Amino acid sequence: MQRIHIIATGGTIEKVYSEQTGNVQNLDNKIDRYFRQLRLPDADIQVTHLMNKDSLEMTGADRAQVLNAVQSKLADHAPMIITHGTDTMVDTGLMLQQNLAGLQVPIVLTGAMTPLGFEGSDGLQNLTESLLAVRVLPPGVYVVMHNQVFPVDRVRKDRELARFVAK
Amino acid sequence: MQRIHIIATGGTIEKVYSEQTGNVQNLDNKIDRYFRQLRLPDADIQVTHLMNKDSLEMTGADRAQVLNAVQSKLADHAPMIITHGTDTMVDTGLMLQQNLAGLQVPIVLTGAMTPLGFEGSDGLQNLTESLLAVRVLPPGVYVVMHNQVFPVDRVRKDRELARFVAK
Amino acid sequence: MQRIHIIATGGTIEKVYSEQTGNVQNLDNKIDRYFRQLRLPDADIQVTHLMNKDSLEMTGADRAQVLNAVQSKLADHAPMIITHGTDTMVDTGLMLQQNLAGLQVPIVLTGAMTPLGFEGSDGLQNLTESLLAVRVLPPGVYVVMHNQVFPVDRVRKDRELARFVAK
Amino acid sequence: MQRIHIIATGGTIEKVYSEQTGNVQNLDNKIDRYFRQLRLPDADIQVTHLMNKDSLEMTGADRAQVLNAVQSKLADHAPMIITHGTDTMVDTGLMLQQNLAGLQVPIVLTGAMTPLGFEGSDGLQNLTESLLAVRVLPPGVYVVMHNQVFPVDRVRKDRELARFVAK
Numbered sequence: 001m002q003r004i005h006i007i008a009t010g011g012t013i014e015k016v017y018s019e020q021t022g023n024v025q026n027l028d029n030k031i032d033r034y035f036r037q038l039r040l041p042d043a044d045i046q047v048t049h050l051m052n053k054d055s056l057e058m059t060g061a062d063r064a065q066v067l068n069a070v071q072s073k074l075a076d077h078a079p080m081i082i083t084h085g086t087d088t089m090v091d092t093g094l095m096l097q098q099n100l101a102g103l104q105v106p107i108v109l110t111g112a113m114t115p116l117g118f119e120g121s122d123g124l125q126n127l128t129e130s131l132l133a134v135r136v137l138p139p140g141v142y143v144v145m146h147n148q149v150f151p152v153d154r155v156r157k158d159r160e161l162a163r164f165v166a167k
Numbered sequence: 168m169q170r171i172h173i174i175a176t177g178g179t180i181e182k183v184y185s186e187q188t189g190n191v192q193n194l195d196n197k198i199d200r201y202f203r204q205l206r207l208p209d210a211d212i213q214v215t216h217l218m219n220k221d222s223l224e225m226t227g228a229d230r231a232q233v234l235n236a237v238q239s240k241l242a243d244h245a246p247m248i249i250t251h252g253t254d255t256m257v258d259t260g261l262m263l264q265q266n267l268a269g270l271q272v273p274i275v276l277t278g279a280m281t282p283l284g285f286e287g288s289d290g291l292q293n294l295t296e297s298l299l300a301v302r303v304l305p306p307g308v309y310v311v312m313h314n315q316v317f318p319v320d321r322v323r324k325d326r327e328l329a330r331f332v333a334k
Numbered sequence: 335m336q337r338i339h340i341i342a343t344g345g346t347i348e349k350v351y352s353e354q355t356g357n358v359q360n361l362d363n364k365i366d367r368y369f370r371q372l373r374l375p376d377a378d379i380q381v382t383h384l385m386n387k388d389s390l391e392m393t394g395a396d397r398a399q400v401l402n403a404v405q406s407k408l409a410d411h412a413p414m415i416i417t418h419g420t421d422t423m424v425d426t427g428l429m430l431q432q433n434l435a436g437l438q439v440p441i442v443l444t445g446a447m448t449p450l451g452f453e454g455s456d457g458l459q460n461l462t463e464s465l466l467a468v469r470v471l472p473p474g475v476y477v478v479m480h481n482q483v484f485p486v487d488r489v490r491k492d493r494e495l496a497r498f499v500a501k
Numbered sequence: 502m503q504r505i506h507i508i509a510t511g512g513t514i515e516k517v518y519s520e521q522t523g524n525v526q527n528l529d530n531k532i533d534r535y536f537r538q539l540r541l542p543d544a545d546i547q548v549t550h551l552m553n554k555d556s557l558e559m560t561g562a563d564r565a566q567v568l569n570a571v572q573s574k575l576a577d578h579a580p581m582i583i584t585h586g587t588d589t590m591v592d593t594g595l596m597l598q599q600n601l602a603g604l605q606v607p608i609v610l611t612g613a614m615t616p617l618g619f620e621g622s623d624g625l626q627n628l629t630e631s632l633l634a635v636r637v638l639p640p641g642v643y644v645v646m647h648n649q650v651f652p653v654d655r656v657r658k659d660r661e662l663a664r665f666v667a668k
Contacts, residue, residue: 012189019280019329022179022221024191039623039647041664054189113186113540117286122540128629131648136637146540147632162186163542206456206480208497280373289373295462298481303470313373314465330375346523353614353663356513356555358525388523447520451620496520 003044003078004134006031007069009062009092010052011085013112013123024115026052031083034116034124043131046078055085055092055111063095070096070107079105079134083127086111086157086164089143093152097141106137108144109152113162122146170211170245171301173198174236176229176259177219178252180279180290191282193219198250201283201291210298213245222252222259222278230262237263237274246272246301250294253278253324253331256310260319264308273304275311276319280329289313337378337412338468340365341403343396343426344386345419347446347457358449360386365417368450368458377465380412389419389426389445397429404430404441413439413468417461420445420491420498423477427486431475440471442478443486447496456480504545504579505635507532508570510563510593511553512586514613514624525616527553532584535617535625544632547579556586556593556612564596571597571608580606580635584628587612587658587665590644594653598642607638609645610653614663623647 008014008031015024029049050069051062070080084092093109100107110130116123126145133144141152146163156167175181175198182191196216217236218229237247251259260276267274277297283290293312300311308319313330323334342348342365349358363383384403385396404414418426427443434441444464450457456479464478475486480497490501509515509532516525530550551570552563571581585593594610601608611631617624627646634645642653647664657668 017191017281017285020326022191024184024189038626039664041647041662042649114184118184119284125539125629128626128648129633132630132633132645132650133637135648136634136650144633146542147629147636148543149633149637159187161542163540205459206497208480208495209482292372292462295459295481296466299463299466299478299483300470302481303467303483311466313375314462314469315376316466316470328375330373351525351615351619354660356525358518358523448518452518453618493521 001042001044002135003046003076004131005073005076005078005080006035006045006047007066007080007082008047008049008052009055009058009066009082009084011055011083011089011111012115013083013110013126014052015115017115017118026054028052030116031127034127037124038128038131040131053085055088058085058088058092063092066092067096067099070100074105077105080107081127081130081134082107082109084109084111086113086145090152090155090157093141093143097152100141103139103141105139106134107141108134108137109142110144168209168211169302170213170243171298172240172243172245172247173202173212173214174233174247174249175214175216175219176222176225176233176249176251178222178250178256178278179282180250180277180293181219182282184282184285193221195219197283198294201294204291205295205298207298220252222255225252225255225259230259233259234263234266237267241272244272247274248294248297248301249274249276251276251278253280257319257322257324260308260310264319267308270306270308272306273301274308275301275304276309277311335376335378336469337380337410338465339407339410339412339414340369340379340381341400341414341416342381342383342386343389343392343400343416343418345389345417345423345445346449347417347444347460348386349449351449351452360388362386364450365461368461371458372462372465374465387419389422392419392422392426397426400426401430401433404434408439411439414441415461415464415468416441416443418443418445420447424486424489424491427475427477431486434475437473437475439473440468441475442468442471443476444478502543502545503636504547504577505632506574506577506579506581507536507546507548508567508581508583509548509550509553510556510559510567510583510585512556512584512590512612513616514584514611514627515553516616518616518619527555529553531617532628535628538625539629539632541632554586556589559586559589559593564593567593568597568600571601575606578606581608582628582631582635583608583610585610585612587614587646591653591656591658594642594644598653601642604640604642606640607635608642609635609638610643611645
């Protein structure tokens with residue numbers, strides 16, 4: 001049984017539609033419901049709901065909290081997935097890379113362009129891909145989305161194309 | 168074959184998620200795609216995309232346009248469904264009732280609390296119900312949603328409950 | 335609050351795919367899960383799981399059991415929906431009609447051509463329609479499917495078209 | 502742009518429900534429709550519909566045809582995914598391994614326990630995983646399903662658990 005840590009920080013992937021405001025917001029955790037749609041007989045998934053923020057609102061203190069959470073789990077020698085808003089996903093990833101010298105597991109950042117459960121959402125695809133990726137990738141920090149795997153220092157978001165591209 | 172007119176005016180039922188703005192907006196028609204998920208072997212559905220507005224933004228001129236569209240179809244003796252934002256659905260319905268003396272077909276107003284295709288959406292349920300309702304209701308103007316049928320002059324939206332209730 | 339009785343007898347609508355046999359079978363109740371996807375704030379749904387049979391295997395004794403179940407609920411003065419295999423749905427309906435003189439509520443028989451939850455299924459559409467129909471139809475026995483309402487003595491299944499047609 | 506070959510041979514993943522027979526059968530190709538639900542901006546997917554068979558009915562001649570198809574695509578230096586029934590997936594995989602000395606790309610066999618588009622299906626999960634796996638795995642023949650990656654000579658199907666396990 002492979003342990004896999006998920007650290008949830010919010011972002012579009014977790015957004016829900018509010019019938020009261022008519023907007024999508026980070027109000028609730030939803031990724032757990034979606035993991036349960038997958039068959040993961042050999043995975044021991046440990047989810048930490050660290051925060052639930054639009055990534056444009058993440059501060060330096062929030063990023064320090066992400067680093068802290070990651071460090072506290074390193075002793076497990078288990079790979080990690082961080083769900084994150086796409087706008088500053090690369091920033092958080094670079095910060096982790098700089099602060100985790102000698103990293104011995106893969107850390108994958110992923111998210112979605114459209115919230116989980118909305119028609120056309122890429123959220124479940126990205127979660128599925130990330131869960132597979134952390135089993136086969138060498139140690140390092142990556143962005144995994146849309147059937148692509150990018151080392152975090154060689155990727156940027158293309159806002160117009162609504163996806164990540166190599167830089 | 169039963170002809171049924173659909174007059175689409177927008178509202179939450181038609182809203183789409185924009186990956187560029189991160190909001191839901193009335194940008195695109197989507198009800199046609201959802202009708203095609205239903206089996207309607209005996210229905211001749213005629214869709215008119217009249218406008219695509221949040222119903223809080225509908226003006227008197229917009230309502231006059233709805234009345235016009237309805238009147239232009241009365242010669243068909245076919246029932247009608249008007250998809251509409253829920254916030255002012257009752258206003259439009261009352262206006263129609265006042266201006267359509269001697270109405271000989273049922274006119275059903277319907278919509279959704281959550282856009283079609285978003286998890287937990289009531290949109291397809293309400294469309295399915297409305298299509299059935301116009302086949303069996305007597306002439307008049309109604310609101311049909313959530314397994315309820317209300318004559319338009321005996322209903323109001325309860326915003327907190329996110330549904331319509333008798334008044 | 336409107337009470338509505340559902341009497342489930344099986345049929346395609348309830349069939350599940352068995353990973354062990356690779357076939358679809360009447361092994362499990364599934365309609366309750368699907369009712370919960372609908373918004374029914376004004377309905378008090380009472381489900382009776384009477385049997386779970388392919389309707390080609392229903393015997394006279396089974397039909398007597400259906401009649402019994404219906405009669406035992408008549409005192410409620412609540413409308414009823416019977417979920418049933420399509421192949422002998424009309425037979426069961428005619429039997430009910432003959433044995434329920436003076437019926438004061440509508441009884442709707444419904445089912446599906448493709449099991450609930452399989453792509454392209456008509457099951458949830460038919461349930462949604464039936465729940466609306468029993469609120470507005472006069473007393474009598476009906477078949478409701480695919481946006482059509484048939485008095486049970488004026489309908490037959492067209493196997494090739496995979497739907498019901500007037501006779 | 503990464504070219505990826507898909508060779509479809511049938512199996513449960515492609516089965517469809519027939520309203521005429523009431524059974525699931527390999528009548529039609531469906532994987533293409535499901536690929537289109539995924540975002541694959543950097544993948545050039547080439548699908549070959551080789552056959553559409555329950556894998557218990559695959560003969561030696563069928564397997565020779567699979568080997569032929571694989572060999573004809575090797576010049577592309579592109580990874581391959583073979584969709585296949587689970588019952589004899591390992592047999593086909595071992596045959597490929599024995600006949601493809603010096604293989605320079607990963608070949609992933611995948612399939613499903615429940616057909617694509619049926620509730621609870623693992624089909625889209627397995628396709629998503631396989632598409633990611635062929636981008637990161639070293640050359641060799643693998644089975645990829647349910648968040649697991651098995652070299653084909655170290656795996657067997659556990660029919661009771663309805664999944665693959667290491668052997």
